[in-house]
Amino acid sequence: MALQTTLATRYWLKTIIMATVCVVLGVWGIWDYVVAIPLAEMESNRAALLRDDIQMAMNTELGSVERDEVVVLLNTVLNNDNEQDQEWIDSITLFRNALDGGNSEVRRQAFLLVEEKMNQYGNVTPPSKFDRPMQWLFILCLPFGCYYLWSYIKMKKRSNAYALDDGGTLSTPEGSWSADDILDIDMERWISKTGKARTTWTAKAIVKDHPPIVLDDYVYKDMHLIIGALAHRFYPDDWTPMAKQMITKESGDSDTSKSSEE
Numbered sequence: 001m002a003l004q005t006t007l008a009t010r011y012w013l014k015t016i017i018m019a020t021v022c023v024v025l026g027v028w029g030i031w032d033y034v035v036a037i038p039l040a041e042m043e044s045n046r047a048a049l050l051r052d053d054i055q056m057a058m059n060t061e062l063g064s065v066e067r068d069e070v071v072v073l074l075n076t077v078l079n080n081d082n083e084q085d086q087e088w089i090d091s092i093t094l095f096r097n098a099l100d101g102g103n104s105e106v107r108r109q110a111f112l113l114v115e116e117k118m119n120q121y122g123n124v125t126p127p128s129k130f131d132r133p134m135q136w137l138f139i140l141c142l143p144f145g146c147y148y149l150w151s152y153i154k155m156k157k158r159s160n161a162y163a164l165d166d167g168g169t170l171s172t173p174e175g176s177w178s179a180d181d182i183l184d185i186d187m188e189r190w191i192s193k194t195g196k197a198r199t200t201w202t203a204k205a206i207v208k209d210h211p212p213i214v215l216d217d218y219v220y221k222d223m224h225l226i227i228g229a230l231a232h233r234f235y236p237d238d239w240t241p242m243a244k245q246m247i248t249k250e251s252g253d254s255d256t257s258k259s260s261e262e
Contacts, residue, residue: 094110
C-alpha cells in the first residue's frame with residue numbers, strides 16, 4: 001500500500017490561526033484609521049463647538065460680542081461643511097438663528113438641542129496624535145495574514161506530492177526517484193536528543209544526482225511512515241518501519257557478563 005502524506009494538523013492549524021489573527025488586526029486597523037478615528041475626531045470637534053462656543057454664547061445677552069463672534073463662526077461652519085450631514089447642518093442653522101436674535105421659541109428649541117447634542121457628543125474622547133500612527137502597526141499585519149494564507153495553500157499542495165509506492169519509488173515536490181535511485185537516508189537528526197529541536201522531526205533521503213531531500217514530519221502528517229520505510233530498508237537492525245529506533249541488548253549483555261565474572 002502506497003504511503004501518502006497530508007498537511008499536519010499542528011502546522012495548518014497554527015498557520016490558519018496566524019492568518020486569521022493578522023487579517024483581523026489588519027482590517028481592524030483600516031477600520032479605525034478610515035472610519036472610527038475620523039468619526040471620533042468629528043464628534044469631539046462638535047462637542048467642543050457646542051461646549052466652548054455655542055453654549056457659552058447662549059448664556060450671554062442678545063447682541064453681545066460673544067454672540068456675534070459665534071454667529072460668524074457658525075456661518076463659516078455652514079459654508080465649509082462638506083460632511084453632507086443634514087441633521088447637523090439643521091442644528092447649526094438653529095443655533096445661529098437663536099444667537100442672532102431669534103424669537104423665544106427658537107431660543108428654547110436651541111437650548112434643548114444643545115443639551116441633546118451634548119448628551120450625544122459630550123462623552124466622546126478626542127483621538128490622540130498617536131492613534132493614527134498606532135493603527136499602521138495593525139494595518140501592517142494584513143500582508144502577514146496574506147503571507148500565511150499563501151503559505152497554507154502552498155504547503156497544502158506540496159503535502160499531496162510526497163508518496164512512497166509499493167515498488168519503493170519516492171515522489172516529492174522536487175521529483176521522483178525509483179528504489180534503485182534512492183541511495184541512503186540520513187537519520188542523524190531524527191529524534192536526536194541534542195541540537196536544534198525543530199530538526200528532530202526531519203530526515204534526509206539521499207538520492208542519485210540530486211541534493212538530499214528533506215522529509216519533514218512536523219509539516220507533513222504520516223511522513224514518519226515514509227522515513228521509517230526507508231530507514232528500515234537501509235538499516236533494518238536500527239530502525240523500525242514506524243521510524244522508531246531498535247532497542248539494543250548491549251546494556252543487558254554487559255550486565256550478564258559482569259554477573260558471570262563475579
